[in-house]
Each structure stands twice: as structure tokens, then as C-alpha cells.
Amino acid sequence: MKIIIFEDEKHNAERLIHLLQQCVPSLEVLAVIESIEEGLSWFASPVHTADLIFMDIQLSDGNCFEMFDQVDIRIPIIFTTAYDSFALQAFKVYSVDYLMKPIDIKDLKRALEKYAYFKLPPEPAINISRLAEEFFKRENTRFIGKINNQLVYVKAKDIAYIHFSDGLTWATTISNQKTPLDYSLDQIEKMLDKNLFFRINRKLIVHIDAIKKITTYYNSRLVIQLFPLIDAEAIISRERVSSFKSWLEGQTQSP
Numbered sequence: 727m728k729i730i731i732f733e734d735e736k737h738n739a740e741r742l743i744h745l746l747q748q749c750v751p752s753l754e755v756l757a758v759i760e761s762i763e764e765g766l767s768w769f770a771s772p773v774h775t776a777d778l779i780f781m782d783i784q785l786s787d788g789n790c791f792e793m794f795d796q797v798d799i800r801i802p803i804i805f806t807t808a809y810d811s812f813a814l815q816a817f818k819v820y821s822v823d824y825l826m827k828p829i830d831i832k833d834l835k836r837a838l839e840k841y842a843y844f845k846l847p848p849e850p851a852i853n854i855s856r857l858a859e860e861f862f863k864r865e866n867t868r869f870i871g872k873i874n875n876q877l878v879y880v881k882a883k884d885i886a887y888i889h890f891s892d893g894l895t896w897a898t899t900i901s902n903q904k905t906p907l908d909y910s911l912d913q914i915e916k917m918l919d920k921n922l923f924f925r926i927n928r929k930l931i932v933h934i935d936a937i938k939k940i941t942t943y944y945n946s947r948l949v950i951q952l953f954p955l956i957d958a959e960a961i962i963s964r965e966r967v968s969s970f971k972s973w974l975e976g977q978t979q980s981p
Contacts, residue, residue, distance in 0.1 A: 727753055730776045734760040734786040745831050749838055761787040769797045776801050783807040804837050835976045836921055867917050871907045880905045886936035887952055888914055890929040902954035924973045926962045
């Protein structure tokens, strides 16, 4: 993977490269750019090529967003910054992810997986608008249900877990609100972000943040404790234990 790093502090650039070397088998750092002026010169070069850009927001001579008014950047960007106030502005220019410093290697791995998931073929040039559109679709997935003849919806990002019980599919949110959904678990599983959700058995899909405790169980299985609490056994079948552990480590699940 060929990358460009926009970073005006040498130790931050060196640390990012060190983390990337642990995540990317064949890493090639084409340049470390410290200023907007240097960045504009690089983008103006007819031979500039890179798979991915890591960009700090505050560079030595100003805010990196000044560049976007002058050049049409068609390379995916992962922002790296100590400031959370620029997140919305970052997504307006179609970034892949927004990592807060100091960067955690787990967050970095997830950002790289997100980039790989949405990566388009190299020819024609990557369409960042489409990449951002697909990202927002997944982030804003909603499911419709019905309560007392009233249509309701629940956002995927608010769901703690989804389970099948008494012939119905139920979504339980992080605030412990339960909503019956008009979908099967198979349908829902295909629509959820596989980095965040995992189907532990035939009747239960869980969000990673809803898992509070994992213990071993007989017959080589695992049992998990969820919050909010669930009125059912959350047991991971022996066949799914290996893929569950890989998921916990941030490895992309197979389709």
C-alpha cells in the first residue's frame, strides 16, 4: 500500500508509520508532508499517486482544509488529529475515517478495514463521493417496526443487540428500548456493519459495546453477559467461537 502522511510533528509521523507497519504487510510511505504549501505542490505534480492519505488537520502553515478549496482530491483520506471539533468538516470532504490522537492501533486497524471494504477498483480513479455515500448509508441504517399499529424505526447505531423470540425479531437499544422489527435476523445481519455487530448464534446478533463479560462454557463454547440485560442465554456456539475471537481482534468477517 502506498501512502502519504500529512504531519508537521516528526515524532507523530514516526509513531504513525510504526503502527502502520504492524497493520500493513507491504507499506510504502511516499512522502511526509508538513505544510499546506508542500501539499499543494505534491498534488500539482502530474505523477502523484497514492492509495491512501493520512492527514493531520493543523499543519505548520495553517488548516489542511484550505487545500480542498484549491485542489480536487480523489484519494481516500483518514484524518489524524488531536481536535474533535473538525469531524463534521472532515466528512464533508469525504474522509474514510477520523482518528483522535494518540492513535490506538485497534482504531487504526478498523479504519484500514473500512478503507478496504469501500475501496473501488483503481481504474477509473476512486470516486470519493461514492465512497462517502456508501459509508453514510451503513452508518445511518434504520429498521422499521410496528407498536400498537404505529410505525416506528430504530437506528442501527443505537442498537445493543437483536434477538429472535416468540416468533418476532426484537431490537434492544443501548437505552433498553425494545422494538419489534419487520425483518428476519438473516436480513438484518446483511445490513449491519460487520465490524460492530456479530451473530453469536441463530437467534442473537450483538453490538461489540453491549458485551460486558465473556466466560468459558462447557463443550468449548462461550457465554457472554450483555448490557442491557437480556432474558435469554447469550451462548456462542462452538462453531462460531473462532470467528468471534477474530472479530474481537478487529479482523474483517467473511461474507
